Amino acid sequence: MAHAHEGTADRSPDRGHRLLIALALNLGITVAEVVGGVLSGSLALIADAAHNLSDAGAVLVSYIAWRISRRAANEKRTFGYARAETVGALINLTALIMIGLYLLYEAGSRLFEPTEVVATTVLIVGAIAFVEDVAAAWVLRKDLGSLNVRSTFLHMIADALATVAVIASGVAIMVWGPAVSWIDPVVTAMIAVYVLIHASREIREAIAVLMDSAPKGFHHDELVARLQGTAGVSDVHHLHVWRISEDRTALQVHLIVDEPELSAATALKERLKRELHDDFDIDHATIEIEAADGIEHDTDLVRKE
Missing domain, CATH: 1.20.1510.10 (Cation efflux protein transmembrane domain)
Structure with a gap:
């Protein structure tokens, strides 16, 4: 929806x-x-x-x-x-x-x-x-x-x-x-x-x-480490952080998890959204959950250029 x-x-x-x-x-x-x-x-x-x-x-x-x-x-x-x-x-x-x-x-x-x-x-x-x-x-x-x-x-x-x-x-x-x-x-x-x-x-x-740049003072590596260190998350890819306006920041990320069941995935997303808001000032987060099925994912958008 x-x-x-x-x-x-x-x-x-x-x-x-x-x-x-x-x-x-x-x-x-x-x-x-x-x-x-x-x-x-x-x-x-x-x-x-x-x-x-x-x-x-x-x-x-x-x-x-x-x-x-x-x-x-x-x-x-x-x-x-x-x-x-x-x-x-x-x-x-x-x-x-x-x-x-x-x-x-x-x-x-x-x-x-x-x-x-x-x-x-x-x-x-x-x-x-x-x-x-x-x-x-x-x-x-x-x-x-x-x-x-x-x-x-x-x-x-x-x-x-x-x-x-x-x-x-x-x-x-x-x-x-x-x-x-x-x-x-x-x-x-x-x-x-x-x-x-x-x-x-x-x-x-x-x-x-x-230009959809990340906000000033944004720490890319710290955010990636936080997401990758979350219990149940095995990998992170397609991470985007940008400013919708001067005072509003958005995030989009795909997480590969060990247990993609609906209830567990929903709880994980809600918890991460609260943490992202409180610790990284992310106002709008879109988190996609994927199963750890052995498929190789593109991590270019996670690596710091």
């Missing part, structure tokens, strides 16, 4: 509410900066508004992914939609890596071809953006266990750091004049490297989930 299993993603509305608050903060600042830029004729304000709009897009992607992940399992998606959040994280992290590479390019261009920076406008724009970025990051702080939310949080942190660089360069230019305009591209390059390092780490996690 087939069973559909739902994911264990955060189904409470709290995460969605916090993402919506972060989205509202980004959109509110975007509108304010556009209005201020038009009234004052400041291109810097309008440019920063466009940047905030891209952040709002990242939050929106995370929110949509979270909403999809809450859908119940069905006949087509028997494991549920929990991986939607991983897909959302992959989209945001890919965009963040592209932004980091662009910042490096822009920093290099400005270092060799300096542009005039209006310090007063820079400080105003920086102060407004910094408040918004910190507020949005603070709102999302409770959901950092989610890769999807972390991808958006990293957008906010990157912006906050960039804003600190903007403010610092503005103050430096006001104090020492245009001669220190090089500070802006140098600090921007440092922030770009920081963003690229962290985004690269997180995107590897997203890809690992989507």
Whole structure:
């Protein structure tokens, strides 16, 4: 009999509410900066508004992914939609890596071809953006266990750091004049490297989930030894361990047993499922029992490559 299993993603509305608050903060600042830029004729304000709009897009992607992940399992998606959040994280992290590479390019261009920076406008724009970025990051702080939310949080942190660089360069230019305009591209390059390092780490996690990799910290040999050392089990083959989502792990294994009678096999499976859950954090285990009939089995999926 087939069973559909739902994911264990955060189904409470709290995460969605916090993402919506972060989205509202980004959109509110975007509108304010556009209005201020038009009234004052400041291109810097309008440019920063466009940047905030891209952040709002990242939050929106995370929110949509979270909403999809809450859908119940069905006949087509028997494991549920929990991986939607991983897909959302992959989209945001890919965009963040592209932004980091662009910042490096822009920093290099400005270092060799300096542009005039209006310090007063820079400080105003920086102060407004910094408040918004910190507020949005603070709102999302409770959901950092989610890769999807972390991808958006990293957008906010990157912006906050960039804003600190903007403010610092503005103050430096006001104090020492245009001669220190090089500070802006140098600090921007440092922030770009920081963003690229962290985004690269997180995107590897997203890809690992989507590639059905075993969870971090999983000890293959220890699991095989436990299964092979179980009373009544003579061999183990076709062992697969993968993540259905960030916080849910599945296992499939074939066990060759000495006594394949139904009652004994059922008791063995139930006991092993409890042990796998308690000792290896396996949320969903499928165990196939086979008789020790002398047939040679393929053990390639048990050996550690």
